[in-house]
Amino acid sequence: MIINLNINGSNIKVEVKEDEYLSETLRNNGCKSVKRGCDKSTCGACTVLVDGIPVLSCSYFSHRAEGKSITTLEGVIEEAEKLGEHIINEGADQCGFCTPSLALTTISMKRELGNPTEEDIKHYINGNLCRCTGYEAQMKGIKKYLEVE
Amino acid sequence: MKVLDKKRPKILKIVNQPIPKRDGKKLVTGAAVYTDDLAPRDALIVKILRSKHHFAEILNIDTEKAEKIEGVECILTYKDVPDVRITRAGQTFPEPSPLDWKILDNYVRYIGDEVAVIAARNEEQADKAMRLIKVDYRVIEPVLDYKTAVQSKSIVHFEKDSRVNYDIGFEPEKNIASHLHFDIGDYEKGFRESEIILEREYETQATNPAMMEPVTTYTYMDEYDRMTVVSATQVPFHVRRMIANSLNIPTSRVRVKKPRIGGGFGLKQTAASEFFPALVTLKTGKAAKIYYSRKEVFLATTRRHPFLMKVKIGANRDGKIKAFDFEAISDTGAFGEHASTVIEACAEKSMAMYNKVDGYRFDATAVYTNLPSSGAFRGYGKTQGLFAVESIVNELAKEIGMDPTELRKMNLIKKGENLLLGTNHVYEDDIIRQDSCELDFLIDRGKELINWDENYPGKDMGNGKFRGVGMALSIQASGVLNIDSASATLKFNSDGFFTLLISATDMGTGCDTILSQMAAETLQVPLENIVVYAADTDVTPYDDGSYASSSTYVTGRAVVEASETIIEKLKKEVSEISHTKIDEIEYDNGVFAWGEDSISLKDLGYRLNCRQVMATGSHTCSKEAPPYKSGFALVEVDTETGKVDVLEFAGVVDCGTVINSNLCTVQTQGGILQGIGMALYEDINHDFAGREMNDSFMTYKIPTRKDSPKIMVDFAKSYEPTGPYGAKSIGEVVINAAAPAIADAIYNAIGVRFRKLPITPEKVFFALNK
Numbered sequence: 007m008i009i010n011l012n013i014n015g016s017n018i019k020v021e022v023k024e025d026e027y028l029s030e031t032l033r034n035n036g037c038k039s040v041k042r043g044c045d046k047s048t049c050g051a052c053t054v055l056v057d058g059i060p061v062l063s064c065s066y067f068s069h070r071a072e073g074k075s076i077t078t079l080e081g082v083i084e085e086a087e088k089l090g091e092h093i094i095n096e097g098a099d100q101c102g103f104c105t106p107s108l109a110l111t112t113i114s115m116k117r118e119l120g121n122p123t124e125e126d127i128k129h130y131i132n133g134n135l136c137r138c139t140g141y142e143a144q145m146k147g148i149k150k151y152l153e154v155e
Numbered sequence: 156m157k158v159l160d161k162k163r164p165k166i167l168k169i170v171n172q173p174i175p176k177r178d179g180k181k182l183v184t185g186a187a188v189y190t191d192d193l194a195p196r197d198a199l200i201v202k203i204l205r206s207k208h209h210f211a212e213i214l215n216i217d218t219e220k221a222e223k224i225e226g227v228e229c230i231l232t233y234k235d236v237p238d239v240r241i242t243r244a245g246q247t248f249p250e251p252s253p254l255d256w257k258i259l260d261n262y263v264r265y266i267g268d269e270v271a272v273i274a275a276r277n278e279e280q281a282d283k284a285m286r287l288i289k290v291d292y293r294v295i296e297p298v299l300d301y302k303t304a305v306q307s308k309s310i311v312h313f314e315k316d317s318r319v320n321y322d323i324g325f326e327p328e329k330n331i332a333s334h335l336h337f338d339i340g341d342y343e344k345g346f347r348e349s350e351i352i353l354e355r356e357y358e359t360q361a362t363n364p365a366m367m368e369p370v371t372t373y374t375y376m377d378e379y380d381r382m383t384v385v386s387a388t389q390v391p392f393h394v395r396r397m398i399a400n401s402l403n404i405p406t407s408r409v410r411v412k413k414p415r416i417g418g419g420f421g422l423k424q425t426a427a428s429e430f431f432p433a434l435v436t437l438k439t440g441k442a443a444k445i446y447y448s449r450k451e452v453f454l455a456t457t458r459r460h461p462f463l464m465k466v467k468i469g470a471n472r473d474g475k476i477k478a479f480d481f482e483a484i485s486d487t488g489a490f491g492e493h494a495s496t497v498i499e500a501c502a503e504k505s506m507a508m509y510n511k512v513d514g515y516r517f518d519a520t521a522v523y524t525n526l527p528s529s530g531a532f533r534g535y536g537k538t539q540g541l542f543a544v545e546s547i548v549n550e551l552a553k554e555i556g557m558d559p560t561e562l563r564k565m566n567l568i569k570k571g572e573n574l575l576l577g578t579n580h581v582y583e584d585d586i587i588r589q590d591s592c593e594l595d596f597l598i599d600r601g602k603e604l605i606n607w608d609e610n611y612p613g614k615d616m617g618n619g620k621f622r623g624v625g626m627a628l629s630i631q632a633s634g635v636l637n638i639d640s641a642s643a644t645l646k647f648n649s650d651g652f653f654t655l656l657i658s659a660t661d662m663g664t665g666c667d668t669i670l671s672q673m674a675a676e677t678l679q680v681p682l683e684n685i686v687v688y689a690a691d692t693d694v695t696p697y698d699d700g701s702y703a704s705s706s707t708y709v710t711g712r713a714v715v716e717a718s719e720t721i722i723e724k725l726k727k728e729v730s731e732i733s734h735t736k737i738d739e740i741e742y743d744n745g746v747f748a749w750g751e752d753s754i755s756l757k758d759l760g761y762r763l764n765c766r767q768v769m770a771t772g773s774h775t776c777s778k779e780a781p782p783y784k785s786g787f788a789l790v791e792v793d794t795e796t797g798k799v800d801v802l803e804f805a806g807v808v809d810c811g812t813v814i815n816s817n818l819c820t821v822q823t824q825g826g827i828l829q830g831i832g833m834a835l836y837e838d839i840n841h842d843f844a845g846r847e848m849n850d851s852f853m854t855y856k857i858p859t860r861k862d863s864p865k866i867m868v869d870f871a872k873s874y875e876p877t878g879p880y881g882a883k884s885i886g887e888v889v890i891n892a893a894a895p896a897i898a899d900a901i902y903n904a905i906g907v908r909f910r911k912l913p914i915t916p917e918k919v920f921f922a923l924n925k
Contacts, residue, residue: 023279038192039185041417043367044449048852051367079185090183094175097817100825101663102182103367103417109183132860135852137367137418138663140824141863143817 009072013037014081020068028054028063028071032078039079039106043135050134053107054078060114062133079106085113093147100138108134112148124154170676170880173817177668177687178415178661188415190387191446194373198444199228201432202281204271204288205455206263209297209525209845210309213261213290216271221287226280228439230288231272233259236434237403240316244492244530245390245397245424247638247699249320253332253491255312258401258430263292264311264489265527266846267454274435274443297525299845301486302463304330304522311489311523323495324520332491333521335498339575340514345478348513349469353551357466357543358911359894361486361839362459362832363849364532365857366662368417369452374432375442377410384411384433389423389660390700395692397426398433412691416662420829421531423662424702425492427456453850457530458839460485460497460521462539468547474557476566479506479515479544485536487521488528494521497529497536503578504630504781505540508594509548510568510575527847531702533829534890537631545627545895546910549902558611559626559899560598567594567628577779578636586636587779591883593809593871594628597785601626604805604867605787612903619795622802625899629784629891633708633875633884634776641710642696643717645674647725647768648686651745651756653678655714658690658698659706664886665818666706670714672814673879677718679744680756696771704884707814709776711879716772724768729754732762778877782884783809786827786892790900797920799901801831801864806889809871812881816870823868823889830893832858838913 008021013035022031029052032040040063043051047065054063055077079086086109090099099105108131115122115130122130127148136144148154181188218230236259242252259269271288275281298307312327319325324334346352372386382404388394391411399406416423432443447456467480483501487494498519506515532538552559568574574587581587602608605624613623646654655674661667671685678685689695698710722742730737735749742748745756754762789803806827813819836856840848849855874881894912902908907922 034196038187041189041368042191042446043369044852046449046851046853049367049449083184086184087180090180093183094179095173095817097173097176097665097815097821099176099179099182099663100665100821101367101416101418102178103189103663105183106185109185128860135367135857135859137365137420137829137857138825139821140826140828140866141860142824142866143821145860 007069009069011071012075014077022068024069026068028066028068031068032063037078037080041103041107043103051104051107053111053134055110055114060111079110082113089113089151092150093144096143096147098139098143098147104134104136108144116152122152122154167676169672169682170814171812172815174668174672174682174815176665176818177671182415189368189417190371190373190385190414193385193414194444195375195442198373198442199274199276199435199439200278200281201435201443201445202273202285203269203431204273204285206266206268206270208263208292208294209266209299210295211263211292212295213263213270214293215291217289218271221284224280224284224287226276227284228274228441229435230284231259231434231438233261237401239401239403241397241401242492243397243426245393245426245700245702248396251323251495252493253317253319253325255317256490258434265525267527268489272431272434274439297845298330299524299526301461301522301524302484304524311525330523331520332487332523333495333498335495335502336518338514338516340512342478342480342514342516345513346469349477350471351554352467352469353547353554354467355547355550355910357464357546359462359539359542360912361461361529362532362837363453363839363855364420364422366418366420366422369449370423370428370447370456371445372428372432373442373444374436376436376440382409382433382436384409384429386411386413386429387416387423388413388426388429389419389662389702391658391660391690391692392697393700394426394429398429401430402433402437410693413660416660419662420533421535421702422456424700425457425530449852450850453855454527454847457492457528459532460487460529460539464543466543466547468551470551472555474555474562474565476509477513479512481506481515481517483519485519485521486524486526486529488524488526490528491521491523492528492530501536501540503576504537504632505544507574508568508628508630509566510572511566533826533887535887538891541629541891542894542912545892546898549625549627549895549899550908560602560607563598563628564595568592574779578632581636590877591780591809591811591873591875592783593873594783596871597783597807597809600807600869601785601787601805604869605789605803607787610789620791620793621904622789622791623900623902623904624787624789625896625903626785626787627892627895627899629786629888630781631704631884631888631891633780633782634705635703636776636779639699639703639705639709639776640773641698641705641713642771642773643710643713644696644769644771645717645721647721647760649760649764651760652684652686655685655687656695657687657710658695658700659710660690660701662701664701664706664822665815666701666710669707669814669818670710673711673714674718676880677715678722704887705776707882708780708878708884709774711882712774713772715879716774717770720772721768721770724770725759728763728768729759780875780877780883782888784888784892786896788896788900790897790904792901792904792919794905794923797916797923799835799914799919801897803865803867804831805867807869807871808885808889809873810885811873811875811878811883813870814880814882819870819885820868822885824866826889827866827893828858828863830890831897834894834897834913836913836915
């Protein structure tokens with residue numbers, strides 16, 4: 007089937023299978039920041055924004071996104087670089103596989119919550135698993151980015 | 156023994172600094188850098204039909220219908236693979252692991268074992284074909300309990316062609332993959348003269364490394380008709396050998412490259428996925444790709460060897476430890492990957508910090524079962540052994556009424572003293588002497604951070620919750636003595652920058668960065684003037700790969716040596732250009748000077764356009780330079796639910812010189828959190844029929860952000876004279892000590908001793924409500 011998507015500001019027509027997930031469609035269309043970590047919406051690595059709301063694209067059918075605006079990290083690259091710098095400066099990037107989705111979720115949190123507390127942050131990004139860092143340094147970087155005390 | 160930098164550089168400019176990871180910017184902005192991001196779009200999709208039985212003979216495979224599915228390129232079975240057994244363990248040749256594995260076999264040995272390989276144009280077609288393959292099995296009684304595997308009538312590896320490269324106590328007819336027995340010193344006298352002897356049984360579980368990037372590989376034949384394997388592997392050179400051996404093609408026809416790796420923790424030291432696309436590419440000539448589902452990562456790769464350990468400790472009432480006795484059974488699963496070396500690592504280091512004992516005895520057997528294969532996982536046998544040994548030392552402290560930190564200080568190895576033995580029974584003073592060892596500091600600083608004096612042993616919070624503190628120590632190795640080898644090549648380029656070629660495999664550890672730091676420091680150039688590239692077996696020099704905590708200590712030495720050598724080579728060039736004797740030329744901060752004249756690296760780079768100056772340094776691990784760590788836990792136990800919360804954890808590390816404080820800190824925090832996961836909930840269970848129940852992140856819990864306590868990290872001021880810039884390893888030592896420290900903290904909170912991991916709420920609840 008052919009669906010209409012707006013990916014990072016560009017309107018495109020894409021041919022997808024009926025049971026295709028958005029993670030696959032996006033990766034096939036050059037958005038490699040969308041990672042596949044679990045295929046079961048349990049790790050957060052495939053997070054994208056659909057009409058501004060974070061969703062796990064590995065369990066979101068592509069056809070559900072018909073006519074919707076999709077943002078991947080590639081679409082907010084300037085913001086990603088700002089946040090990324092804080093994460094890198096804490097040494098919290100490590101293997102990096104979970105970081106793009108963490109960055110996108112954090113950017114979405116900033117838009118949604120404005121000025122979150124540490125507890126808000128933990129709650130908002132709790133679904134973004136990381137196996138390398140122990141989370142502490144990521145939190146430091148995120149707080150610096152958000153200018154949270 | 157060559158000691159590096161006899162005169163310690165006074166001011167380190169690049170080493171010992173919190174330099175950002177060099178690939179960081181591209182990683183955090185989601186660049187296409189991992190294997191699957193780079194795979195050609197037209198690669199055939201490879202899928203595996205896996206066994207539903209623990210143990211069965213394949214009588215017939217009917218692929219006729221499946222082959223007719225549109226898009227299916229080939230379906231391969233045991234009839235299509237060379238009759239060769241290898242080991243998938245990524246180890247230096249000759250591999251210590253038994254050669255007991257075939258790409259496809261007519262026997263399946265665990266649920267998840269490979270039955271057929273399907274290659275199709277897309278995933279849908281491959282899945283469809285997979286459902287149409289008909290397999291007739293003759294089911295065999297499986298071996299499911301490792302504790303009784305030796306007595307089992309079923310033999311997991313009855314075939315005649317499984318073998319070993321050298322004696323590891325391999326007795327497959329008894330389901331024994333490896334047996335290790337030795338004693339050192341007069342342990343019998345130690346026990347005879349002990350005033351108190353404790354004997355306890357401990358058990359550690361199977362856990363999955365659970366790195367975020369699943370196992371993945373793609374392959375293609377290059378323009379010279381050579382097999383190119385691009386894979387998320389920790390061991391490119393070992394994979395090259397394994398692919399060549401298992402497919403019966405010359406090693407010269409195989410090239411292995413690793414792009415960025417999304418975590419490994421040892422899982423990617425065993426080749427799981429590489430063979431299947433390679434087989435397809437060899438048969439079809441076409442590019443092929445495999446990407447494991449998370450379920451396949453759980454079912455069909457490797458996990459930590461479960462251990463059952465019977466430990467005996469003999470001591471005097473004043474706290475002097477006199478002897479140990481350590482007996483263990485480990486479950487290596489369906490194949491013997493890392494079976495012998497994991498028990499060996501356990502034997503050599505678990506009791507090593509107590510070097511004042513009269514002796515100890517060690518006896519361990521790694522047995523085959525019809526469960527998924529065990530393999531390497533951060534800590535590699537020491538995590539298991541240290542849980543038992545550190546726990547029994549804590550139990551001894553309780554028994555004689557001593558503070559466990561004081562008990563340890565009485566018995567621990569000190570700087571300048573010898574380990575009882577080195578890897579593979581090396582006893583030479585030079586090799587086993589500890590030139591850096593700050594255990595006393597690790598204990599004192601840990602006590603401060605966790606506020607030990609106030610919190611020990613524990614307190615009733617008055618709301619059904621009880622708090623307690625506990626501690627334990629950790630030791631690992633820095634590379635495998637006399638085995639781990641690495642080379643590093645530096646290439647001098649026009650414009651005066653250097654290319655650093657290495658085959659250490661940065662899986663998030665940051666070794667590309669810290670090895671660049673060492674090169675830049677030695678070459679006295681800014682970090683930007685070092686371009687790092689790893690790893691490609693056609694281009695970069697040999698390295699065992701990144702495992703056994705070897706990249707900083709072993710590859711680092713090779714990098715420093717290559718840097719020193721290339722400066723000498725460049726001096727020679729300058730001497731020719733300037734008609735000056737070499738010893739009249741001084742090199743300082745990127746400039747060669749003689750008399751009144753000088754030339755910068757930049758200018759020299761252009762002058763040397765017609766001559767390529769390169770240098771390679773090589774190093775083999777030749778010293779026991781283990782890192783140490785103390786772990787201190789503050790826990791709160793909810794007696795109503797049995798839930799244990801780690802409130803705070805302090806980890807203090809002696810890794811010699813800290814090459815990059817940010818990266819070392821984060822590795823320590825990450826390792827501690829993995830240790831907490833192992834202590835409290837990570838576990839692979841099987842249902843009544845022996846089927847794995849924990850095959851996703853829903854059922855196999857790894858710590859989340861909300862589970863993560865305050866983790867405090869500090870480092871000892873320490874300097875290892877045989878390490879590059881005084882460094883030792885960091886990667887693995889940080890996971891140990893968490894489990895025994897937490898188990899003791901729980902005891903100090905509620906007075907119940909847990910000797911079997913993980914310590915789940917159910918176990919705590921039932922222990923409190925017996």
